[in-house]
Amino acid sequence: MEGILPRLPLGEWIDSLVDWMTATFGGVFDGISDGVEFFVEGIVSGLGFIPSIILIILVSLLAWKVCNWKIALFAILGLFLIDNLGYWEEMLETLSLVLTAVLISIVIGVPVGIWASQSEKVRHVVTPILDFMQTMPAFVYLLPAIFFFSIGVVPGVIASVIFAMPPTIRLTVLGIKQVPADLIEASEAFGSTTKQKLLKVELPLAMPTIMAGINQSIMLALSMVVIASMVGAPGLGTEVYRAVTQIKTGVGFEAGLAIVVIAILLDRITQNIGKKKQGGNA
16 A cells, blocks of 8 residues: 655665765775774784783783682683684684774764763754664664675774764763762862863763773674674674574584673673772772
C-alpha cells in the first residue's frame, strides 16, 4: 500500500553525498589514511620490538602500581596465556587499533566537550549529533569508512573513533558542569580569567569524570575493532570472524578469551587512574 506522500529518496541522497565527498576530498582522505596507517603500524612495530616476556612484566608492574597485586597477577597470567595460545601478534594489532582510535577520540572529544560545556548553543548542536552517533547500529559506520578509506586498518580505526567518541564528549561536559558553583565563584572573585578558571579549577575537578568517559570509549573502541575485522582490520577480531565463518568453536573461544583479557586490563587500569586522580583532587 502506497503512502499519501511519495517515498523520499533518502538513500539515493546519501549515496550521492558520499560519491561527491569521495570525488571532492579524495586527497584529504588519502592523507588521513596514510597518517592513521603509519601511526598504527608504528605502535605495532614498537610493541613488537619488545620481547613478549619483557612487555608482560612491564604491563604487570603498571597494573600493580595503578591497581593492586591481584590485577598484576591477572595481567601476568592472562598475557602469558595469550602468548602461549599464539595470539600475541594479533593482540598487539588489536591493541594498536584501540589505542589509535582512543587517542583520536580524546584529541577531538575532550576539546569539543570543553567547548560544549562553555556554550549552551554548541551543546544544543552537539547533543543530537551524539545521540545519532550512539544509536546508529555499529555496522553502518563500516559502509562510509569503506567508501572513503577502502578496506584494511584505516576504516576500522575511523569507524571505531565515531563509535567510541560520544562518551568522552558527554562526560567531559558532565564533569565540567558538575564543578561546584561556589568554587567557580571563588575563582572569579580572585580575578581568574576564563582560561585560568578552566585549566586550574574546572578541568582538574572534572578529570575523574573525564577519565570515566575515556574508559567507556576504550571499551567501545575495543568492541568496534572486533566488528571492523569484517572490513579487513587485523587483530583478534579477524580470528573471531574466521572462527564464526568456518564454525571453529575452539578458535573462536581462544580469540574471544584473549579479547576479554585485554578488555579487563584496559578497563581496570583506566578506572584506577581515574580514582587516583579523584583522590589527588580531593
